[in-house]
Amino acid sequence: MFLKEISFRGYRNLEDNKIFPHENVNVIYGENAQGKTNLLESVWLYTGGHSFRGSKDSELINFGKDFACSECVLNCLRGDIDIKILINKKKRLAKINDVDKGFAARIVGEFKAVVFSPVHLSLVKDGPESRRKLIDTVLCQLKPTYAKILSRYNHTLKQRNALLKDLQYNKSNSIDTLLIWNNKLVEYGAIINKERINLLEILNFKAKEIYKGISSEKEKFNMEYKSSIGFNKDMDINFINKMFTDCLNKNQNIDLKYGTTSVGPHRDDIDILLDDKLAKNFGSQGQQRSCVLAIKMAEAGVMEEISGEKPVILLDDVMSELDASRQNYMMNKMGDWQVFITCCELSVVDRLKVGKVFKVCGGNVREE
Ligand SMILES: Nc1ncnc2c1ncn2[C@@H]1O[C@H](COP(=O)(O)OP(=O)(O)O)[C@@H](O)[C@H]1O
Ligand SMILES: [Mg+2]
Known part of the structure; x- marks a missing residue:
């Protein structure tokens, strides 16, 4: 499976935006504290699980806002589905193809992902x-x-x-x-x-x-x-x-x-x-x-x-720690899975077969 579109509103420090990831390798780069991990975290939420950082739901909402929401178009074996996550101060809710699913935990299993941070x-x-x-x-x-x-x-x-x-x-x-x-x-x-x-x-x-x-x-x-x-x-x-x-x-x-x-x-x-x-x-x-x-x-x-479905892989600050041969090994292992990789320096991923590059700066996510 892979994400075709991702959009977010009122999420952490991210500026409201819509992006169109690549089917394979997406590199998200930028300096520290710009919002790279926040972007991965918002993607992870489509699994229906909690933040992988262990944050409370209310912490995911931009300071000063009442709610955050994000939406994706996910291509999977049964075609394209639309997942919406809405976070208010008390609850995290989900919709699939505009049908209310109640608590986000109810959609666990729809979007399959693995995260490593x-x-x-x-x-x-x-x-x-x-x-x-x-x-x-x-x-x-x-x-x-x-x-x-x-x-x-x-x-x-x-x-x-x-x-x-x-x-x-x-x-x-x-x-x-x-x-x-x-x-x-x-x-x-x-x-x-x-x-x-x-x-x-x-x-x-x-x-x-x-x-x-x-x-x-x-x-x-x-x-x-x-x-x-x-x-x-x-x-x-x-x-x-x-x-x-x-x-x-x-x-x-x-x-x-x-x-x-x-x-x-x-x-x-x-x-x-x-x-x-x-x-x-x-x-x-x-x-x-x-x-x-x-x-x-x-x-x-x-x-x-x-x-029978390829999960989406989210790698937060992982590649920079690996030397060239291990990076290659990882990339081969991940084969044709959709991957989101964050890093501080673009040079780190010079060797990778990159699909798309996104730069994150002060919460602004821009495709390069
Ligand atoms: N709820 C929130 N509202 C606004 N900004 C937030 C919120 N939570 C975290 N931040 C900000 O997000 C930034 C950290 O983003 P993060 O994705 O961890 O950075 P990095 O690019 O290093 O991965 C910090 O500047 C932090 O103040
Ligand atoms: Mg980070």
Whole structure:
């Protein structure tokens, strides 16, 4: 898929504008703090997800304005579709072909994209949440049912935790209700686990190969799913169900003591390893970057393989860090995907086969 047109109004520091990106490589260049990342961020919002910078919706609106909106024409397998995103101080809403979809999260899966920006180094460096989010974001874009199950799981988890807290003070509250939440948690949680483990296997397979292409060393890349319950990829869903139920029962007293659910997919992690050692603890800055880049490129490959559609790639400040041979490797990998690349110096991308160049200056985006 590729974006044919993008327009935005009242978005961050960007001047209201409409641009016509190239089907392949689009380079967005300009000095610091001009609005390059803002432009990528506005494109990312067509996925229906939150800002990849972790910003609140209200922060996306130009200072002093009440709302921001952006619109695109997306060419995909079913033809051209028009996506509109409207952000006001309270909500982020979406329309597809002028049909109201309500909250933007409802359109997840329509526009498939992969983004890599310096904030994604958190994938290696930070706690497990960012890694769970990575895998959940891919699954949500690929499978609308997964997004539903995940949201039901999270809802059930909240209810269960609230009940656990309640039971600490109010013993009369029936412990039987806990069993009801347990059953639901297991039903949704087992599916989440199975889907995550399956996807990680495909992702890992691709990322290993890409890591070889973009790293200078000979270290071996690997990812492993760390289930808080002890699941692995060889277990079927019924077995996972049973193990999860047993584990909840076994941990019931601990859960009651702390008023929170101690096991389940919300406590799982993914180990990112180089030569069997955690990249987080032992990887250099460069190795950590290569890990994230490999995972992100693999993510795009998996999306294409499973959905049959080429995702759009957003690379924020990535190319300048790579030498010529790695840039070439990346460009070959991205083949005929639509790519948006930001950089400060145009010379950085001299070697690339560029489709269109956009200069961003003080929020003004101009095609060159
Ligand atoms: N809501 C907003 N309204 C107006 N300007 C904003 C808003 N949010 C961020 N900015 C401005 O956007 C600029 C940063 O843009 P950014 O896209 O991060 O720059 P870069 O070109 O370095 O990627 C800063 O000058 C910042 O003040
Ligand atoms: Mg930037």
